[in-house]
Amino acid sequence: MTDxxxxxxxxxxxxxxxxxxxxFSVMIGLIMIPAMFGLSLGVTSVYIQILVxxxxxxxxxxxxxxxxxxxxxxxAPLPNGLIQREGGSMEQEMGELRRYRTQSIxxxxxxxxxxxxxxxxxxxxxxxxxxxxxxxxxxxxxxNLLTRTNHNFHYISLRLTVIWGLGVIIRYCVLFxxxxxxxxxxxxxxxxxxxxxxxxxxxxxKNWLSELVHLMCYRICARGLSATxxxxxxxxxxxxxxICVANHxxxxxxxxxxxxxxYAMVGQSHSGLMGVIQRxxxxxxxxxxxxxxxxxxxxxxxxxxxxxxxxxxxLPILIFPEGTCINNTSVMMFKKGSFEIGGTIYPVAIxxxxxxxxxxxxSAKYNMVSYLLRMMTSWAIVVNVWYLxxxxxxxxxxxxxxxxxxxxxxxxxGGLLDMAxxxxxxxxxxxxxxxxxxQKMYSSMVVGKKARNSQEPHTExxxx
Amino acid sequence: MxxxxxxxxxxxxxxxxxxxxxxxxxxxxxxxxxxxALDKEKTGHLRPQDFGAINxxxxxxxxxRIIGAFFSPGQETVDFHSFVRxxxxxxxADKKRPKDPSMPEPVNSRxxxxxxxxxxxxxDKDGKISRAELLQVLRSMLEMQVTxxxxxxxxxxxxxxxxxxxxxxxxxxxxxKSLEKVNIDxxxxxxxxx
Numbered sequence: 307m308t309d310x311x312x313x314x315x316x317x318x319x320x321x322x323x324x325x326x327x328x329x330f331s332v333m334i335g336l337i338m339i340p341a342m343f344g345l346s347l348g349v350t351s352v353y354i355q356i357l358v359x360x361x362x363x364x365x366x367x368x369x370x371x372x373x374x375x376x377x378x379x380x381x382a383p384l385p386n387g388l389i390q391r392e393g394g395s396m397e398q399e400m401g402e403l404r405r406y407r408t409q410s411i412x413x414x415x416x417x418x419x420x421x422x423x424x425x426x427x428x429x430x431x432x433x434x435x436x437x438x439x440x441x442x443x444x445x446x447x448x449x450n451l452l453t454r455t456n457h458n459f460h461y462i463s464l465r466l467t468v469i470w471g472l473g474v475i476i477r478y479c480v481l482f483x484x485x486x487x488x489x490x491x492x493x494x495x496x497x498x499x500x501x502x503x504x505x506x507x508x509x510x511x512k513n514w515l516s517e518l519v520h521l522m523c524y525r526i527c528a529r530g531l532s533a534t535x536x537x538x539x540x541x542x543x544x545x546x547x548x549i550c551v552a553n554h555x556x557x558x559x560x561x562x563x564x565x566x567x568x569y570a571m572v573g574q575s576h577s578g579l580m581g582v583i584q585r586x587x588x589x590x591x592x593x594x595x596x597x598x599x600x601x602x603x604x605x606x607x608x609x610x611x612x613x614x615x616x617x618x619x620x621l622p623i624l625i626f627p628e629g630t631c632i633n634n635t636s637v638m639m640f641k642k643g644s645f646e647i648g649g650t651i652y653p654v655a656i657x658x659x660x661x662x663x664x665x666x667x668x669s670a671k672y673n674m675v676s677y678l679l680r681m682m683t684s685w686a687i688v689v690n691v692w693y694l695x696x697x698x699x700x701x702x703x704x705x706x707x708x709x710x711x712x713x714x715x716x717x718x719x720g721g722l723l724d725m726a727x728x729x730x731x732x733x734x735x736x737x738x739x740x741x742x743x744x745q746k747m748y749s750s751m752v753v754g755k756k757a758r759n760s761q762e763p764h765t766e767x768x769x770x
Numbered sequence: 771m772x773x774x775x776x777x778x779x780x781x782x783x784x785x786x787x788x789x790x791x792x793x794x795x796x797x798x799x800x801x802x803x804x805x806x807a808l809d810k811e812k813t814g815h816l817r818p819q820d821f822g823a824i825n826x827x828x829x830x831x832x833x834x835r836i837i838g839a840f841f842s843p844g845q846e847t848v849d850f851h852s853f854v855r856x857x858x859x860x861x862x863a864d865k866k867r868p869k870d871p872s873m874p875e876p877v878n879s880r881x882x883x884x885x886x887x888x889x890x891x892x893x894d895k896d897g898k899i900s901r902a903e904l905l906q907v908l909r910s911m912l913e914m915q916v917t918x919x920x921x922x923x924x925x926x927x928x929x930x931x932x933x934x935x936x937x938x939x940x941x942x943x944x945x946x947k948s949l950e951k952v953n954i955d956x957x958x959x960x961x962x963x964x
Contacts, residue, residue: 402957416908416924416927416928417928418891418928418932418940418945418948418949419949419952419957420911421832421887421890421891421907421911422887422952422954422957422958423957424830424831424832424836424911425832425836425887425890425958426860426957426958426959426960427826427830428827428830428832428833428836429836429857429860429960430826430960431824431825431826431827431830432821432824432827432836432857433801433804433857433960434804740829741828741829741830741831742913742914743829744829744830744831745831745911745912745913745914745915746915748831748911748912748915749912749915749916752912752916752924
């Protein structure tokens, strides 16, 4: 009896080891080695095509389902807000409000209807506002079988539910373990590889090897997210001694960009696992890691970056001037610090395709670990990266104007909205200056261009 | 499947709301989502601070008054029903509705919108906009951009123009008369996309 059991156990073990062997050889053979050399077996593109077909089918089913059940009012998600906004400026609208006035005073004077403009604007912002929209994930018009992206979803048909269930099983049980393994391999290879390269003395060989190691492990990590990246305009790729500037949607942006070139990272030095990775990376090529105390001193930061850029043989620095993650529908204000360093700026626009997975990191809602888990259980990450032609600060242009110029170029290329708001608004209250701006604009309509301090003589006022 | 199965079922007395305000159920669902987004602590009520967190509203010169319009005197919170009722004032007028004198005035008719605007001026609700109340509104809209004398002369002139019974205040009828040529429906309406 026991012999049989032991025999059974042995069988189980041998089956298990066999499976593991197959697993690993598949991984190494089909995924890692091509990844290391930048080749693709085309599996991912086939996968994406199949996915698109399935998602289109799912959307059609939902639409048909809606038509059959007219009593359920499920409004379609709207990408740019709930309400129709009048495009006119304050002057235009006030002018229209005052048209009824029969007296000949066209400019200046207060009208009781002036306040309607402000009421309406105020109520519009209560119903819907542009800034808060940017900090929550985009709602999709179609549905990509991930309940997290469609808030209005509800039960439509059995078939759809079955497909969704299958999707869950595939994502969590097949794709997820695969991706985790790849991620672990990628990261450990980064640490080991860079440490090994760090022992080499020779300059040229060391640099070449360190670039190779970095590229390989970022490629493995990208495979670990099923990322399909399309690079455009590769001739504008950032050169050594320059500064690369991009819009920020998630921490994955670094992996995306580093798949095609080597960059010097800039950031705070962490402890723990991140710290280990950071320290080993520095051994093979210079990155710029700051202590927390140093970050406060803007001069120290700028001078260190400047020194790095000045050494023309150093890799280009990668900076995200928005300062925080935005949901990839717009580009928020760029902080001018990065643009004061000097040197050539290479702008890069990154746009994620939301159909396959929402890449935005809402740091208020999710911490890093749960974010990465969500990423690894999405279908795929499809990204478009555009390299824009290099820009430099012109004569007489101050850092803020330059920053805005770069921002517009990036927004234009990526098809994102160019917003004047500050990314830090999601945490701080808005400044008083904006309110004063509104008041200034309004007052110029009421009292005309008179200086604030001049006393109006009585005769002038009666003449009006 | 999905976390918000039927939002409509979560909202109590939807039928009543639809009748009263004229919003479609789809609009009410959207407004409910917005209400929940503003209600960060998930208490089911909004307080003035929740409105204050809206950036565009914070820079609006009369933002405080607009927020005040949502809260009845003495109340510190506003629930979803009241939220929708106030917003219903800004719904575009229904052109096809027949004028039925026996039905109560719909909340988004021209008169109701004007009344709403009047109340934003008339903070003490005595039925008249006094000179002091007008000055207050002017001060919020112009703050430091004009001198006190300029403010006062503007207020004087406005009252002079609108005040027909020379009681140095603007009543609702005078308010309405002075704005009779303004296209209120256009200027005090918010149109929902779909």
